[in-house]
Amino acid sequence: MLYEYDGLSSLRPPDVVVFPRTTEHVVQVVKFAASHNLLVVPRGAGTGLSGGSLPWEGGILIAFARMKDILEIDLENQRARVQPGVVNLDLSLAVSDAGYYYAPDPSSQKACTLGGNVAENAGGPHTLLHGVTTNHVLGLEVVLPNGEVIHTGAKFLDSPGYDLTGLFVGSEGTLGIVTEITVRLLRKAESVATLLAIYDRVIDATRTVAAITARGITPAALEMIDGFTLRAIEEATHAGYPMDSAAVLLIEVEGLREAVEENALQVESVCQENRARQVRRAKSAEERDLFWKGRKNAFGALGRISPSYYVQDGVIPRTRLPEMLEFIGQIGTKYDVKIGNIFHAGDGNLHPIILFDPRDEDESRRVREAAGEILAKCIEMGGSITGEHGVGMEKINLMPYLFSPDDLDMMRKIKEVFNSAGRFNPGKVLPTGKMCGELRGQMVAGGVL
């Protein structure tokens, strides 16, 4: 029953769920599916937010809960080889004592799996400096829809041939099923400074973001939380966020001790120049954890005050943040919905969270329309409809607004190379011709065009 859901609600259960332990098990399941013309949907922990792992047309669901071995840790080569069911945070914990970690850190990192991270090309707060999943995956073992197993990339860089690793990362299980992953491990920074800048006006916080990069500083993380969201967090988590502020920035700089000290001072002065009411610097590891606890538990906190919420994942150039946040405020008023903002400001990766009660049909409709307008604005600003959550089912109908028919046609050709029968994770990423037509109707009604 559980497997019909992920972070996005769904309607239909799979016909059967299998729990392979080895690549060979996956091959057998895939071959069985091929010979019986059955659909196959892979699933990690089901923490995705775009419906990428939902078996919406039924079929076999391959759950990776039992393929969770770390196969090899090779510190001198800065690599680890893992099965796809390994939980993101568990890998970092396994190498932590040796002074290493795995950089991409989605908010769900305590639960989400590396296989799911590869499928969606997951990000996280600390990807501003170090990049997202695709920048840290060097090799894959993949089972293709005919049961054939291929290996892409390697432990070393520049393996000759097309970069299939880069193509598979973020392909949301529509090209093949990943059964083994080689990732890069990073050495932990010598020093970290975590700052909490408190603002009385949202616009001052958003202006600070571009001002920091303009100083030549790339923080490890640069997160923004608006007043509405931080009050919800504070009530649930007691992270010490001020209840009466309009926005806070959570800024982390890391690296060599000397660089961190200088950059932390610079960041502090940029915040003050942009009218921060107060800038606090975490004095201990405990205080740092507390700052982050609020950020990482935000979604749960919002869950306490609303029956449901809809998280968006738009991206815009970071210089457009002040304008965008104002726009989101207007959209909230226009559709009479509550929108919280908690997002990766440094990357320009927005996560407007629209609260609603799914039993209220009119409100649900207004939420969809509000979300549609926000994403349309992202596209208009030269941005994207998804920065790290994936297209999945959720945004499939928006693809034609971001890509031309020729762009989509080329993606379809690539899909056909691997998954011509469309049995692997059907109905994800690429709209079908039929969907386009339906969508146009829907989106016009929804006010996008």
Add this chain to the structure above:
Amino acid sequence: MTTAVESVHSSLAAMVGESHVVSEPAACAALAVGGKIPQHIVSPATAEGVAEVLKFAADHDLAVIPRGKGTKLALGMPPRRYDLALSLEKLTQVWHYEPADLTISVEAGMKIGDLQDFLGREGLWLPMDPRGGASATVGGILATNSAGPLRQRFGSARDMVLGIKVATTEGKLVKSGGRVVKNVAGYDLCKLLVGSYGTLGVIVEASLKLFPRPASRATWVLEPGTLGLARDLRRRILNSPLEPLCMVLLNTLAAGLLQNGMQEGEAPGPELWIEVGGSTSVLERHAKDLAEMGRSMGVPSRRVSEHTAESCWVRLRNYDQLFVDSFPEVMVLKATLPIASSEEFLSFAQQGAEAEEVKMASFAQVGVGIVHLILWGGKLGTVADRLVTNTRKAAASLGGALVVEQYASGFDAERDPWGAPGDSLEAMRKLKAAWDPKGVLSPGRFVGGL
């Protein structure tokens, strides 16, 4: 010109303008690739022009090799056939630039040197130091995923490309990604095209991620004396909090040649060149820690003056060209290895070169496991084939791979410079067929004869 050649010339001229098509035999001969000479050189001034030329080529079954400044065209099998040299040099526009967003969109023919000068005005740069130096074009760098020593800190082109526009053999312009720093909408064609050596489509425009330039830079040279100590030193540095921009280990011969203006001269032994960037206090910290590491290991270290460092790095980043210019015949090999294996590989390679009585200079990016070997002298022509086979075996036994970047005449040209493809070759073949069904783009040049 024969009638057929004339007719192609006029069709191309009608598409891109008479002044953008050259069919003179002498000019064409200068752009030979792998001994094959094209019949026409076409230099469209627009992306649409590139797409139109590609469609024309596919429709008329003319083989095309796209090129920027041609700095990396030595790499690859000789083309099966070659009719049109498609030059991207006229595509040099900057389409979108917002310094505060740290992104830029430029056309493929822009030279990296010009781009760096442009970005420098705002204190920004693209931290890339690819082969071919300042004249390498953005398109050529992306098509070959070419990267120099700076990749230790910043990654390669693959990590800096946010979006691309590609001309296809169907005559279309297809885009992927965008100009924002995070984007997971749709398949990542950027990754597929970067490093595809002009065999799938022609990159006409790219959006790139920019970085602030380091406030200042400094260079240290450590002299470990032996490969064993070089390995220990590399381990110490990579396991320390230090964050060098790049590290290059030179063997004795390479170190001597570089310091003596390519005349063989004295160098006491292998040298590890380390470049560091950042504020004064960051440089001081590196100075202190590197000196301390050297002292504790008995390895002499010296800081190189800014002026000397600058000219040395220019040479270090273009070493292959220096050797090509200085010696009548050289062979360039690139080994990609697990980081831990670089020094062991170097020791194998050195023994191999000595056994065959040829000279070898090595440039090893030991922080990332990429080793370039340059071989010349002796009876290179006769032993090239065997040397490649043995060196490739050594790389493979250490878990790596070897590519022949530049042949010596004795290396059997029919042999694959890329090495044995893995079990994903069939998938690559199908991707090639999806993008270039007629097989007109750089035919036969890439891995597995793609």
